[in-house]
Amino acid sequence: MKTIEIEGIELAVEDRGEGPPVMLLHGFPLNHSMWSAQVERLVAGHRVIAPDLRGFGGSTVTPGAVTMDRYADDVGAMLEALEVTEPVVFCGFSMGGYVAFSFWRRYRSRVRAYVLADTRAMGDTPDSARDRLKTAQQAMADGPETVAKALLPKLFSKGTLKGKPEVVEAARQMILSSDPAGIAAALRGMAARADSRPLLNQITVPTLLIVGVDDAITPPDEMLGMAELMRQAEVVEVPNAGHLTPMENPEAFNDALVKFLDRI
Ligand code: MLT
Numbered sequence: 323m324k325t326i327e328i329e330g331i332e333l334a335v336e337d338r339g340e341g342p343p344v345m346l347l348h349g350f351p352l353n354h355s356m357w358s359a360q361v362e363r364l365v366a367g368h369r370v371i372a373p374d375l376r377g378f379g380g381s382t383v384t385p386g387a388v389t390m391d392r393y394a395d396d397v398g399a400m401l402e403a404l405e406v407t408e409p410v411v412f413c414g415f416s417m418g419g420y421v422a423f424s425f426w427r428r429y430r431s432r433v434r435a436y437v438l439a440d441t442r443a444m445g446d447t448p449d450s451a452r453d454r455l456k457t458a459q460q461a462m463a464d465g466p467e468t469v470a471k472a473l474l475p476k477l478f479s480k481g482t483l484k485g486k487p488e489v490v491e492a493a494r495q496m497i498l499s500s501d502p503a504g505i506a507a508a509l510r511g512m513a514a515r516a517d518s519r520p521l522l523n524q525i526t527v528p529t530l531l532i533v534g535v536d537d538a539i540t541p542p543d544e545m546l547g548m549a550e551l552m553r554q555a556e557v558v559e560v561p562n563a564g565h566l567t568p569m570e571n572p573e574a575f576n577d578a579l580v581k582f583l584d585r586i
Pocket of ligand 1 (some may be wrong): 348349350351416417418512539563
């Protein structure tokens with residue numbers, strides 16, 4: 323891992339391989355290691371950049387709220403620091419997808435293509451925003467265990483929960499290693515995020531949407547609806563996966579990803 327200093331904080335990033343750059347943006351409340359199967363597959367032909375977003379993994383925790391725009395600015399600054407000048411393929415999983423939308427608003431000329439995995443364009447409803455703020459308080463009071471307990475059953479398909487305990491355990495450990503203040507800051511940021519639906523038909527780069535067929539958080543129907551509003555989007559539905567598709571069925575996820583990267 324490299325450590326990059328940006329505006330007085332440190333951001334940890336895995337930066338490996340050579341070739342066209344691919345940036346992997348993790349979901350909530352995880353870190354870059356959710357992408358380990360993708361990094362291993364891509365590294366032979368690409369420069370793979372997988373950061374820990376502010377507040378997660380080895381990156382500095384900043385209190386309060388971290389907005390999706392703040393994460394996007396961090397990613398922009400990271401590309402500068404890593405001297406990546408050519409346009410980048412952004413692969414954003416769930417919250418990483420929200421960051422990818424913010425990145426388009428602010429730095430679209432730096433985007434070569436998008437892979438949006440198990441994510442949504444819509445902002446929070448008032449109810450879901452309220453729930454997030456409550457969860458932020460709980461995380462601060464009780465620690466990440468409470469978040470892990472509530473979230474883990476929703477992240478996976480029934481098949482993964484029953485048949486792949488090592489995958490569930492890896493996600494649990496990632497959540498437990500997250501700082502409560504980092505978790506709370508992301509929740510507050512997600513609660514305040516913009517509705518990105520108006521952006522969908524302005525995204526002019528090739529886009530691949532990937533979703534687990536049993537995703538209960540961002541279901542396939544919602545992602546198919548997103549694709550219809552986009553100019554150049556295709557959807558791949560991955561079997562034997564719920565929300566955490568890159569970890570639950572990495573073979574199918576990687577096949578879709580690599581085919582797309584080879585084509586663009
Ligand atoms: C994620 O996986 O990043 C979360 O499900 C995003 C969210 O809570 O909206």
